[in-house]
Amino acid sequence: MSETTAPASTGLPTATRDGVGASPLRPDGALKATGEFAYSSDMWTEDMLWGATLRSPHPHARLLGVDTAAALALPGVHAVLTHEDVPGEKRYGLEYADQPVLAFGKVRYKGEPVAIVAADHPETARRALDRIRVDYEVLEPVSDPLRAAFDPDCPLVHEEGSVPDDGRHRRGGNLARHQPVRTGAFAEGATVEELRARADVVVTGSYEVGMQDQAFLGPESGLAVPAEDGGVDLYVATQWLHVDQGQIAPCLGLAPDKVRLALAGVGGAFGAREDLSMQVHACLLALRARRPVKIVYNREESFLGHVHRHPARMEYEHGATGDGALLYAVARIVLDGGAYTSTTPAVVGVAASMGVGPYAIPNVRVDAYGVYTTNPPCGAMRGFGAVQACFGYESQMDALAARLGAHPVDLRVANALAQGSRVITGQRIDAPLPMAEMLLRARDAPMPPGRSALPDPADPRTLPGGVSATVLGEGVVRGVGYAVGMKNLCFSEGFDDYSTARVRLESVGGGPAVTVHTAAAEVGQGLVTVQGQIARTELGVERVTVLPADTRVGSAGSSSASRQTYMTGGAVKAACEAVRERVLALARERGPVPPGARLSLSGGAVVSASGDVLVPLAELLDGSPVEETREYHHRATRMVDPVNGQGDSHVQFGMCVHRAVVDVDVELGLVKVVEMTAVQDVGRAVHPQQLVGQIQGATAQGVGLALMEEVQVADGVIRNPSFTDYLIPTVLDTPPMRIDVLECPDPAAPYGLRGAGEPGTLSSTPAVAAAVRAATGRALTRVPIRPEDIVGLPAPRRRR
């Protein structure tokens, strides 16, 4: 289904199979394909209880009282807990501890947990929930993010003082963060009018991005088991075990070492498992009931139980000279963070610093805002603030190209950043950035055949509407669109998101064997495979076991920000290097090694520079295993200035270019994406097959945002919390893809690699939007694009 130009060779000498650059099978692959893989929701123990959560039916209300007596009286119920039963910190959070474990005082979104129950059967637990009486005084929801941000009379979602103000990036009100960026004349205080006067062409636009859901298939779930020592063991699907541990333990009033986490089978994440969901609840119930407690959300609850992608309202203005050189850009990006902080400040940081895209623009004024409302909380999702901005600036670039009569690719090439350029925070791009070449490769890739060249031009599966047979081909118009996006990779703004790896090399049953232990979450991205490859390459041993991830080893940071191959890969590499050094020293000490010889590990042996086996590892290590643990840190970054947004805040930049080809039924407003071409520079393809999978997945998720994926919220209430009405692309909506991978190594990164999970989610959406615009001539300033938008009818009214 997909044509791929992936790099063939790795450039690394290796006599060991399935190392870096190869595409070995993933250990969980067959199990997942055959349905045998155990996900977190499949866990079971003999005497376990089932936990369930009572949630607020109101988006905004004062909590007057919770009466649990009737629920407790129900036979089979073992515990019913409210905020009063939380022994430690009553609130938790990734950036600020502002989210109540169980609501007290006020509820701030519909679905906020108010009470929890453990019972011997899920049905009993459900009935117990029905018996809990909660008194609310309903308050007016704060649902308009613009009003929440800019109207001083808007009610506050958080009372003054309950969320920390640092006086710099957060200064109270309903703003979680405001981040300005000022460069060029704007840094000197110039007004937009002054710059506008100097431009030959000016384009302005208002853009909107709907609330996308990560739509992972495995709902929030985990099993908490009370331990002898008064602590608890939690088996859970998450993205970052240690950050969970660091939030759970204070709420339980326990020392961190009393709260031990192990990763359970993760059914997708995409950012939605960065925040806690059922973790503290399951532990509280297990500790109270003295029995293991399992909690599994159902699909509707899952839509309420995790953060979504921030919906965005964006205003852009771009000015250029007549020859197409960008002169200035102004952007205001308002991100609705919903009820609690989650990662909103960091998302704002990305939206601000990436706000006008990978273009050389001498004068920039960006203001990015993250807002509290009583809408569903928003936080991390693949692309993290850069996705929203990319739809804005790329729509602008197309509008500008149209005004200048230029090809959209030519305008982008003319203003492209490159190695040595500075992004708008002043940070210099010190790694290769072949943006112009990538754009041209996307433009010059062969076009898919036209409809008339298809074997059956009227096959409904090739037409907008698909098997619903709305059209036989009449009135279908083809459109082509381009977009490029740039994303910061790894954590930014001074965050030291280091990773830890423990590697052991020993002789087992007469052969050398490696064990790799990290706390890094395999969320489906294939990190377990990559860890094995790195160990094979570094230690020249094929037999590698990657232990289950848990908190018995140091933090590996989050499986997000495209960072794990870089960071945990880097840690595994560093630990392997340390092991190798000791092994080689041992060889020199014990083995028949010529003094001064250059040694390496290959094929399970210590070998000489000429490749001669000097001593087999099994022999050398017999009875003396070598184990090393290493932390890997990326280069330091810093917080940007609160006033002008300047500062080297990012570790690395990733880029993807997309070309979208679509067919549109212009009468019905239905779209069939015919083909997506992606060009991405990954520095180094560690596992080419998994890499292509990441780019395909990112592309599909971007297509989803362009055409169908939206959590529809009215007055703070999600109206489509199901996969019946939250639509994600099916195979008929996911086009054939042409994926072109470049490898321009980043000298600062392990193996020169560049995080690859996110960049494709940025450019895919605006490329599809541009293609639909090309086919229809409509402005289409909002994604997802609705049929109404294409045929020029008003959007559906949102009713609760």
Next chain:
Amino acid sequence: MEFLSPATWEEALAAKSERPDAVPIMGGTDVMVEINFDRRRPPALIDLTRVPGLREWRADGDGVRLGAGVPYTGIVDALGGAAPALAAAARSVASPQIRNRGSVGGNLGGASPAGDAHPPLLATDAVVELASVGGVRRVPAREFYLGPRRTARRDDELIAAVLLPAPAGPQRFAKVGTRNAMVIAVVSFALALDARSRTVGTGIGSAGPTPLRAPGAEEFAAAEFDWEGGAPLPESAVHRFGELVAAAARPIDDVRGSAGYRRHALAVLARRALARAAADYREGGARCA
């Protein structure tokens, strides 16, 4: 929740008459979703999957008697000629897994206005066969849908079968959804031309509290259509037909689309269906089917 599992049709009817509040379950693709989402807690389920014959169809006079439990897959595979509009609708339902279980009986039992089987049944003047311990009733589909999810079926009755008349002219079905497969209709439309009676049948889905017909459009098209030669209809007539179909709808704004779009899309679907049906008619094949 009680689970009744009758082994024969008679037992099933007896169970339903004893427990009129019991919920029949066939493919379960609606019932199980409702139970899982906690929207419904039936006191009892009557499992119909063991009842012989429900999953079978057979010729019945000129037409077909379709057992209430025949899954959509069976309809797609076998009834493309005998019931073209219904087969096209069946093809558009959900995913292969759901089509392997979901049935027309279940679609009628739930009577969601978005059910894909309804517009073809309305357009082709199909008949629903209802049964109880007291006997069998035959209710035309056109009299079956009474209100939002309310039908002519009494609480003590089960749906036994649907009687599909032999096509006497071209039939069309199309549905609009915002995804190219596995989507609940934003709006759907079925059209059937009957050369014998020189009538036109329509069915509208997802654009009102019940599945609907467009009687004004039907009469207009029947009068305008060239029943001798199937000459292409003038542009203005096709357009008028679309308007009349759209006017018969009673749509609302909801998560799947706006009322305005639904009317607009219905008009487009209706125009396309009529123009194509006319072309099919000229080509002749369907006329003597």
